[in-house]
Amino acid sequence: MQPLTALPVRLHWLPYAERLEARPVESIDLAVIHCTELPDLATAREYGERVLYPASGTGNSGHFYIDRDGRIEQYVPPGRIAHHVRGYNARSVGIELVNRGRWPHWLDSRHQTMDEPYPDAQIDALVRLLRALGGALPALRWIAGHEDLDREDVPASDDPAVRVRRKRDPGPHFPWPRVLAQCGLERLPAP
Template sequence: MPAPPPNAPEIRPWPLPYADRLEARDPARVDLVVIHCTELPDLALAREYGERVLYDTGTGNSGHYYIDRDGSLHEFVAPDRVAHHTRGYNERSVGIELVNAGRYPDWLDSRRQAMDEPYTEAQVDTLVALLRQLAATLPALEFIAGHEDLDQTRVVSSDNLEALVFRKRDPGPRFPWSRVLDAVPLARIRP
């Protein structure tokens, strides 16, 4: 992989215990970044969820990068591995998680679907710097999407069997799409 640009953000490696068991891939073939929010109250709980083993392979669900509210950037999975973050898009994408409560703790309650927490300036600044670095180091990278763009599955709500809610809503309505898209050379896709 080419060297990062001179103003690249500091990435703190914090590999998940099972990171080496994730499928290897050629990062030069990654063409998509998927933006998520953790929908958890803090980085510690996001880490705990990421460490949970959910598959026979001894791996679980996680993004590649996590950006905390203070703008600190943590790499849970290297981009040369396939992380499980967006059904149907994992092999071709990098997942970036922004720490944000989202709908926590009632993700599927039809009465609690608002995502009111704003993203911090520090998070957005780090995200833009990371996206610029990825665009400079991943030669095929040209697309960006929100998790909500790629997974529009509706499921029965947890409080009302008659109501359907979106399974994924992240990064949600408070995500500053215009600011991010104006700052990076990536095109937003919505299937």
């Protein structure tokens, strides 16, 4: 992969990044957009460092994180498979936007509204990152939201008889038309 030299990206590898499965960057054809559903970048980092898979010593994380002010941090090299979306990890790069989402009541049926907008600085940084990745990853063609790919409904935490969407990010405030018009990628058709 060509380095993202024209883009200010802070390399901040997760402690287990080198334990994640390696892959050829030529296999990456999809960028998946997430929101952290956490209050800030520091909390997202804390969650990313948690080891959830003892056999491999790894956890859940995206490759890139974009803070509200547009600052970009890279937690995992694209040549490693991060755990960020069921069934699509091997072919995708995960991009996390710092945003509260439904935090801290992710699966509570009474708290499913995602009301935090995405600041212009954050979306501008996302578009710059996507364009840079398009130049660095030869097969990158598609973009999708986490909610497009993980459509499972699960029991609500407050009432197991009620079902809620497991993943709703990046959510209703994500400016799809603006991003698609500028990023050079196509929205992945619905699975």
